[in-house]
Amino acid sequence: MLSIFKSIPTHMDYKGQKLAEQIFQGIILVSALVGFIYGLIIEQFGWTVYIVLGGFAISCLLTLPPWPMYRRHPLAWQPVVPESQGDVRDKPQENVKKPRKHK
Amino acid sequence: MNTVLSRANSLFAFSLSVMAALTFGCFITTAFKERSVPVHIRVSKVLLKNVDDFTGPRERSDLGIINFDISADILHSPIFDWNVKQLFLYLSAEYTTKSNALNQVVLWDKIVLRGEKTTISLKDIKSKYFFFDDGNGLRANKNVTLTLSWNVVPNAGILPLITGSGHMSLPFPDTYETPKSY
Numbered sequence: 001m002l003s004i005f006k007s008i009p010t011h012m013d014y015k016g017q018k019l020a021e022q023i024f025q026g027i028i029l030v031s032a033l034v035g036f037i038y039g040l041i042i043e044q045f046g047w048t049v050y051i052v053l054g055g056f057a058i059s060c061l062l063t064l065p066p067w068p069m070y071r072r073h074p075l076a077w078q079p080v081v082p083e084s085q086g087d088v089r090d091k092p093q094e095n096v097k098k099p100r101k102h103k
Numbered sequence: 104m105n106t107v108l109s110r111a112n113s114l115f116a117f118s119l120s121v122m123a124a125l126t127f128g129c130f131i132t133t134a135f136k137e138r139s140v141p142v143h144i145r146v147s148k149v150l151l152k153n154v155d156d157f158t159g160p161r162e163r164s165d166l167g168i169i170n171f172d173i174s175a176d177i178l179h180s181p182i183f184d185w186n187v188k189q190l191f192l193y194l195s196a197e198y199t200t201k202s203n204a205l206n207q208v209v210l211w212d213k214i215v216l217r218g219e220k221t222t223i224s225l226k227d228i229k230s231k232y233f234f235f236d237d238g239n240g241l242r243a244n245k246n247v248t249l250t251l252s253w254n255v256v257p258n259a260g261i262l263p264l265i266t267g268s269g270h271m272s273l274p275f276p277d278t279y280e281t282p283k284s285y
């Protein structure tokens with residue numbers, strides 16, 4: 001059953017990862033600030049925790065699944081070179097021994 | 104951050120750090136405030152006995168039986184704020200005898216949770232715990248002082264111990280088994 005989960009693609013490209021990180025950090029910090037001020041005003045710390053948990057849930061929804069906005073800058077790989085017989089290989093490393101200087 | 108698990112790990116760790124910072128903020132906003140309130144204690148009756156005390160080293164010790172009233176307004180700030188979970192109140196008696204310079208005995212206590220709408224306005228309560236003296240120092244004692252103190256159990260931070268302002272001092276009777284009313 002685990003193979004089903006492993007076959008769902010969840011990757012993002014690099015710019016998408018940076019965007020996702022900025023998004024969740026921003027959402028959680030904003031919800032922390034709002035929650036702190038609200039809890040201070042109504043004198044209940046429980047509400048601060050609820051608001052931060054709400055921010056956590058929103059950012060889970062926005063950043064955990066690989067939405068298309070995180071895949072807008074895919075890496076430009078080189079095109080696939082078809083393999084043929086008698087490939088041109090690299091020059092083998094020459095075993096060059098440096099001449100020793102006799103003192 | 105390439106897989107879901109890696110992103111979830113990052114997200115969860117960040118949330119927990121932010122939560123820890125908020126808890127510290129909650130502590131800091133209430134750490135330095137003045138928490139003492141005026142308390143009114145009245146004693147209605149004192150009875151002194153000389154009985155066998157099996158917990159002490161000698162045969163008979165003085166036992167005081169006190170009925171008292173307490174009133175204190177604890178419902179709002181400065182006592183209950185967003186960093187208080189519950190209060191542990193206790194009434195203690197303090198006096199000096201020939202053998203000991205300072206004696207402190209807890210006579211009664213109560214736990215008050217935040218959100219319970221109880222004001223402390225109790226009349227004619229008996230002490231919960233035995234008021235035994237270490238010897239026979241209660242008879243004809245000139246000055247026994249009753250004070251109400253409380254321990255604040257917070258949501259985050261240290262537990263302050265506050266004494267209410269206002270105490271009641273009274274002399275104890277000279278003889279055993281004769282109730283003295285005030």
